Amino acid sequence: MSNIKKVVLAYSGGLDTSAIVPWLKENYACEVVAFAADVGQGDAELEGLEEKALASGASECHIVDLKEAFVNDIIYPTITTGAVxxxxxxxxxxxxxxxxxxAQVAVARKVGADALSHGCTGKGNDQVRFEGAFAALAPDLPVIAPWREWDMVSREDLLDYLASRNVQTSASATKIYSRDANAWHISHEGGELEEPWNAPTKQVWTMTVDPEDAPDKAEHVSLFFDKGRLTKVNGQHLSPYNVLVELNKIAAAHGVGRIDIVENRLVGMKSRGCYETPGGTLMMKGYKALECLVLDKAAFKHREQIGLEYAHVMYDGRYFTPLNDALLAGAASFAQLVTGEVVIKLYKGNAMVVQRQSPNSLYSEDFATFGADDVYDQSHAEGFIRLFSLSSRINYLNKQARKD
Incomplete structure (x- = not known):
């Protein structure tokens, strides 16, 4: 660590990373290059970011536009796994x-950095996610995690640190909520949410309309998927990122996509969070509605197992692993069948699939009807049931033999 000359810091412009810039320079006597990713969190978070980074002591600030890549390369493939x-x-x-x-590693290579840094705390999941990725992509670059090194423990400590060094910040001593936003969602933690018995107040939610205040008239939205990829909304062709932007706008207006959960963090503790994922909720519902048409029972069961495993792979920060690649490849094979249109009805926080069709549909009215038909002889079911339950019959006979 004593040989570090240049560090690329994942920089947000918030209180933590504003303090990390001068702290790195003082404690490592190194040049600090700020890096920020635009993943659709909104212009408000990115406005003035470069000026702020330079004012706090960074030598450069790289803001990389990842919006389309985020949706196209990460979100769309994840949807095909059904991961929740x-x-x-x-x-x-x-x-x-x-x-x-x-992208942070790419910037580090570009500027010739010899270390990476982030502002994740030692209690959260993100430190594992970032450092797991760094280990897979740049194991030669050491990682500096100030929250695991410095002796500052509170927002007041950080504010005092910045004030003593004449670094300006818009942060205050009171931060009610901790939020993280991108094109897919926004998360909320802290404040009254730290007590699971407290219901979230209206101040928590920032992306979606309160379902009670949503329109009294339902709205229908049409989604068209082509081999697992959502390409049209209400008949309009859109890029992956713009698909999500449009669906966020439509679903948020109806209060769709809110959840309030207590989850198990990777590091062992539980945390309570509120999440808003309006457009993503529609995308997931639409995709699954088509899967139900085109995948047979065995295929759908296997896809469900992929989704269960992949949820942990993604949550635990194991994206750059062979297991990740294998699960995505499996899901992609099923996705080739997911072509068709879905119509979802939105009303007062609810999203219900009401219509679906696919050229690959396995559903047949002729087979499913309760009326008379020429394609299914119900008497054939007797032999099927007898074979299907054969092991149960044999088990019973064995039990009777043991009693005798």
Missing amino acids: YEDDYLLGTSMARPIIAQ
């Missing part, structure tokens, strides 16, 4: 970390 962490969480924060870490 602990039944509810659509992995919004987790999904952004691999592409951010990858």
Whole structure:
């Protein structure tokens, strides 16, 4: 560590990373290059970021536009796995970390840095996600994690540190909520949410309309998928990122996509968070509705197993691993069948699939009808049931033999 000359810091412009810039220079006597990724968190978070980084002591600031790549290369493939962490969480924060870490390494190579740094705390998941990616992509670059080294423990400590060095910040001593935003979602922690018995107040939610205040008239939205990729919304062709932007706008207006969960962090503790994923909720529902048409029972069961495993791979920061590649490849093979249109009805926080069609559909009205038909002889079911339950019959006979 004593030989470090140049560090690339994952920089957000918030209180923590504003303090990390001068801290790195003082404690490592190194040049600090700030790096920020635009993953669709909004212009408000990026405005003035370069000026702020330079004012705090960074020699350069690289802001990399990853919006389309984030949706196209990370979100779309993840949707094909059906991954949902602990039944509810659509992995919004987790999904952004691999592409951010990858871009940070690329900047480090470009500027000739000999170390990487981040502002993740020692209690969270993100330190594992970032450093797991760094280990896979740049194991030769040491990682500096100030929160695991310095003796500052509070926002007041950080504010005092910056004030003593004449570094300006818009942060205050009171930070009610901790939020993380990108094109897919926004997360909220802290404040009243730290007590699981407290219901979230209206101040928590920032992306979606309160379902109680949503329109009294339902809205229908059409989604068209082509081999697993959502290409059209209401008949309009859009790029992956713009698909998500459009669906966020539509679903948020109806209060769709809110969840409030207590989850198991990778580091062992539980945390309570509220998440808003309006457009993503529609994308996941639409995709699964088509899967139900085109995948047979065995295929769908296997895809469900992929989703269960992949949720942990993504959450735990194991994106750059052979297991990740194998699971995505398996899901991609099923995705080739997922072509068709889905219509979703939005109303007061609810999103219900009401129409679906696919050229690859396995559903046949002729087979499923309760009326008379020429394609299925119900008497054939007797032999099937007898064979299907054969092991149960044999088990019973064995039990009777043991009693005798």
